Amino acid sequence: MKPSDYKKDCGLVFDFHRGTTHDGPGMRTTVFLKGCPLHCAWCHNPESIDPHPALQWTERECIGCRTCVNTCQFGAVQADEEGIQIRRDWCQECYQCAEKCPPGALKVVGTYWDVDSLAAEALKDSMFFEDFEGGVTVSGGEPILQYRFVTEFLKKIKEAGQNTALDTCGLGLREAYESVYPYVDTFLYDIKLMDKNEHIRYTGMSNQLILNNLIWLIQKAGGDPDKKIWIRTPLIPGATATEENIEKIGKFLKGEVLKGIERWELCAFNNVCKDKYRKMHLEWDYRDTPLMTEDNANRFLQIARKYVGEKAVLSGLTAKD
Numbered sequence: 575m576k577p578s579d580y581k582k583d584c585g586l587v588f589d590f591h592r593g594t595t596h597d598g599p600g601m602r603t604t605v606f607l608k609g610c611p612l613h614c615a616w617c618h619n620p621e622s623i624d625p626h627p628a629l630q631w632t633e634r635e636c637i638g639c640r641t642c643v644n645t646c647q648f649g650a651v652q653a654d655e656e657g658i659q660i661r662r663d664w665c666q667e668c669y670q671c672a673e674k675c676p677p678g679a680l681k682v683v684g685t686y687w688d689v690d691s692l693a694a695e696a697l698k699d700s701m702f703f704e705d706f707e708g709g710v711t712v713s714g715g716e717p718i719l720q721y722r723f724v725t726e727f728l729k730k731i732k733e734a735g736q737n738t739a740l741d742t743c744g745l746g747l748r749e750a751y752e753s754v755y756p757y758v759d760t761f762l763y764d765i766k767l768m769d770k771n772e773h774i775r776y777t778g779m780s781n782q783l784i785l786n787n788l789i790w791l792i793q794k795a796g797g798d799p800d801k802k803i804w805i806r807t808p809l810i811p812g813a814t815a816t817e818e819n820i821e822k823i824g825k826f827l828k829g830e831v832l833k834g835i836e837r838w839e840l841c842a843f844n845n846v847c848k849d850k851y852r853k854m855h856l857e858w859d860y861r862d863t864p865l866m867t868e869d870n871a872n873r874f875l876q877i878a879r880k881y882v883g884e885k886a887v888l889s890g891l892t893a894k895d
C-alpha cells in the first residue's frame with residue numbers, strides 16, 4: 575500500500591506513541607496527525623508541520639546502494655557528497671524509492687488512515703487504559719487542522735467507552751472546536767506566549783484567536799465535570815521561559831478563567847528532536863540548548879503558583895543541578 579493512496583475521508587498520521595504518561599491523564603496511546611498552522615522555533619515534531627507525506631532520509635541507515643536514485647523516473651533522487659537529496663519540486667509522490675530502499679533508510683513520513691483502522695489500532699491498548707486510568711490522545715502537528723477526521727475518530731474511541739484527549743495549540747476555526755467538543759474529555763490547550771508580537775516572532779502567528787478560542791471553550795465547558803481543560807506552556811529558554819511571560823500567563827489565567835481549568839502544566843524544554851532536524855537538513859536554533867535545571871524549572875513553577883496555586887505543575891525532563 576502506498577502512503578499516497580486512500581486519501582478520501584482519511585487522516586494523515588505520522589506517528590504513534592504507546593504507554594505515554596505525558597499526553598493527558600494516566601497512561602495513554604497518542605496518535606500524531608500531520609500538518610500545523612504554526613511554526614514554533616522550538617518544535618520537537620518538525621516533521622509534523624508540512625501537511626503532506628514527505629520523504630525522509632536517515633544517513634546512518636543508508637548503505638549507499640543508489641537503488642533510490644536508479645528507481646526514480648523523474649530524477650528527483652540525487653546522490654551527492656552529502657548523501658541522498660530529494661528534489662521536492664520534481665517529486666511525483668509515487669514513493670517507489672522508499673519502497674525499494676533495502677534497509678529502509680528512505681522512509682515516508684505520513685500515512686493515510688481511515689477512521690475504523692486507526693481506531694482499531696489505537697484501541698489495541700485499551701486493556702491497559704482501565705488499569706492506568708488512561709485513554710487515547712490526538713496530537714500532532716495540529717490535530718484540529720484535520721477536524722472532520724478527528725471528530726469521527728474520537729467518536730469511535732468514545733463509542734468504545736474510552737477516555738479521549740485533544741492536544742491543541744488553539745489555532746483553529748471555531749466550527750472545528752465545536753465539531754470535536756462532544757467527543758473530547760480532556761483538552762490539552764497550549765498558551766505559549768502572552769505577548770502578541772513575541773508569539774508572532776516565535777510561532778509565525780498571532781495568539782489572538784488562540785486566546786479567544788480558550789475563553790469560548792472555558793465558557794462552553796463551564797460546570798461540566800466531564801470536561802477537563804489543562805493549559806500547557808512549554809518552558810523554552812529565552813523565549814517562553816521568562817519571568818515576564820509566566821507572570822503574564824498567570825495573570826490571564828487567575829480569577830474567572832481559572833475556575834474552568836484543572837491544571838496548568840509547565841513543560842520543560844526537551845531537545846530529543848535534535849536528530850530529526852539533522853535528518854531533515856534543517857538548522858535548529860536550539861540544537862545546543864541543554865535541558866533546564868530542576869532549580870530553574872522550579873523558579874517558573876513558583877511564579878505560576880502565585881496565580882493558580884497547586885493547579886500549576888511541572889512536567890518533562892530536567893537536568894540535575
Ligand SMILES: C[S@@+](CC[C@H](N)C(=O)[O-])C[C@H]1O[C@@H](n2cnc3c(N)ncnc32)[C@H](O)[C@@H]1O
Binds near residue numbers: 618713841
Ligand atoms: C508538538 S505539540 C502538538 C500539539 C499542538 N500543536 C500544540 O502545540 O499544542 C505537543 C506539545 O509539545 C510542546 N513542545 C513542542 N516542542 C517542545 C520542546 N522542544 N520542548 C518542550 N515542549 C515542546 C508543545 O508546546 C505542546 O504542548
Ligand code: SF4
Binds near residue numbers: 666
Ligand atoms: S517518491 Fe517517486 S517521484 Fe518522488 S523521489 Fe521517490 S521515486 Fe521519485
Ligand code: SF4
Binds near residue numbers: 631639675
Ligand atoms: S536505496 Fe536506501 S540505502 Fe540505497 S542509497 Fe538510497 S537511501 Fe541509501
Ligand code: SF4
Binds near residue numbers: 610611612622714
Ligand atoms: S503548534 Fe505544536 S506542532 Fe505546531 S509547530 Fe508549535 S509545537 Fe509544533
